[in-house]
Amino acid sequence: MTTSSKSTLAQGTIVNGRWRGGRYMIQRLLGQGANGVVYLVKQMDSAKLYALKMGFDTVDIQSEINVLKALQRQSHRRGGAGRDLSYLVEVDDYSLQGREISFYVMRYVKGDPLRSFLAKRGKPWLGIAGLHLLRQLRQLHEAGWVFGDLKPENVLVSPYGEVELIDYGGVSGIGRSVKQFTEWYDRGFWGAGGRTADPSYDWFSFAVVCVHLLAEEPLKRAANQLPQTRSYNDLIAIIRSDPALGPYRGWLERAVSGQFHDTSDACQCWRELVIAPLGRRKPRSKTPRWMLGAFALALTLLGCALYLTLGF
Numbered sequence: 447m448t449t450s451s452k453s454t455l456a457q458g459t460i461v462n463g464r465w466r467g468g469r470y471m472i473q474r475l476l477g478q479g480a481n482g483v484v485y486l487v488k489q490m491d492s493a494k495l496y497a498l499k500m501g502f503d504t505v506d507i508q509s510e511i512n513v514l515k516a517l518q519r520q521s522h523r524r525g526g527a528g529r530d531l532s533y534l535v536e537v538d539d540y541s542l543q544g545r546e547i548s549f550y551v552m553r554y555v556k557g558d559p560l561r562s563f564l565a566k567r568g569k570p571w572l573g574i575a576g577l578h579l580l581r582q583l584r585q586l587h588e589a590g591w592v593f594g595d596l597k598p599e600n601v602l603v604s605p606y607g608e609v610e611l612i613d614y615g616g617v618s619g620i621g622r623s624v625k626q627f628t629e630w631y632d633r634g635f636w637g638a639g640g641r642t643a644d645p646s647y648d649w650f651s652f653a654v655v656c657v658h659l660l661a662e663e664p665l666k667r668a669a670n671q672l673p674q675t676r677s678y679n680d681l682i683a684i685i686r687s688d689p690a691l692g693p694y695r696g697w698l699e700r701a702v703s704g705q706f707h708d709t710s711d712a713c714q715c716w717r718e719l720v721i722a723p724l725g726r727r728k729p730r731s732k733t734p735r736w737m738l739g740a741f742a743l744a745l746t747l748l749g750c751a752l753y754l755t756l757g758f
């Protein structure tokens with residue numbers, strides 16, 4: 447049905463859906479990955495903004511669409527619980543110079559990739575963002591799926607730390623093989639287990655994402671070793687010794703060794719370690735006033751986000 451295209455479309459191009467008649471005007475390129483290209487588009491009828499992904503390869507994009515549709519059906523059956531029903535908006539084909547290109551339209555997520563979010567807001571915000579991310583994974587796991595290709599670029603974070611997973615191309619049914627992964631976050635790469643899709647595969651990737659964001663240099667050194675010397679023990683050694691990982695140490699060690707009962711348990715443990723420091727903060731002495739002000743503002747923002755996230 448479809449051939450692939452790696453060229454990008456210019457701003458102002460109208461994408462006409464061949465079968466469903468939807469019309470979308472390209473506003474700008476949002477990003478391009480291995481599987482496709484994603485544009486910010488305006489729906490012509492409603493003037494609403496969406497993200498539109500065109501696949502390079504029909505089979506890959508179709509499997510992504512199938513997962514999103516299955517998640518939507520599951521959510522319908524559960525009366526709206528689970529994956530947001532409004533995420534997948536439309537699926538269609540676009541004719542371009544005699545070729546058919548499959549595309550889907552999804553909610554436009556206004557946010558920063560996890561790494562830029564933390565660079566802007568500060569490393570302590572990993573607590574909030576991580577909790578939102580684990581809740582998303584819990585929903586997915588409870589519905590019978592594993593995300594698979596979890597990495598910082600696939601996590602978009604809103605200014606208050608709410609998280610949206612993007613790129614469902616790596617999602618697999620529990621019990622199947624993980625179909626798409628990225629080396630550093632892959633359990634097999636570290637000799638820490640197989641590539642069967644089970645919730646612990648995502649816990650492992652989530653833990654390496656945290657190590658990557660907080661202790662990048664030692665992770666890079668360990669990952670760059672020869673495959674025959676690189677091992678799960680290198681990860682454990684970093685987790686046990688790197689000071690930046692201190693607050694998360696216990697959780698990370700359990701995650702890389704798959705020691706949670708389920709993802710609900712993983713969420714609960716993470717929630718506890720996010721709450722714990724709140725009772726321990728003391729005002730500092732001899733600190734310039736402007737710094738106290740900035741610190742108070744940052745704490746207030748983090749506090750508001752915590753309040754909204756944890757629902758005190």
Ligand SMILES: Nc1ncnc2c1ncn2[C@@H]1O[C@H](COP(=O)(O)OP(=O)(O)OP(=O)(O)O)[C@@H](O)[C@H]1O
Nearest residue numbers: 476477478479480481482484497553554555612613
């Ligand atoms: N719903 C969305 N809202 C906003 N931006 C998005 C959305 N979906 C994707 N993007 C942007 O487009 C980029 C590419 O999207 P995506 O990761 O789905 O492509 P891919 O080809 O599957 O990538 P990969 O090579 O990581 O598999 C993302 O990094 C992100 O910046």
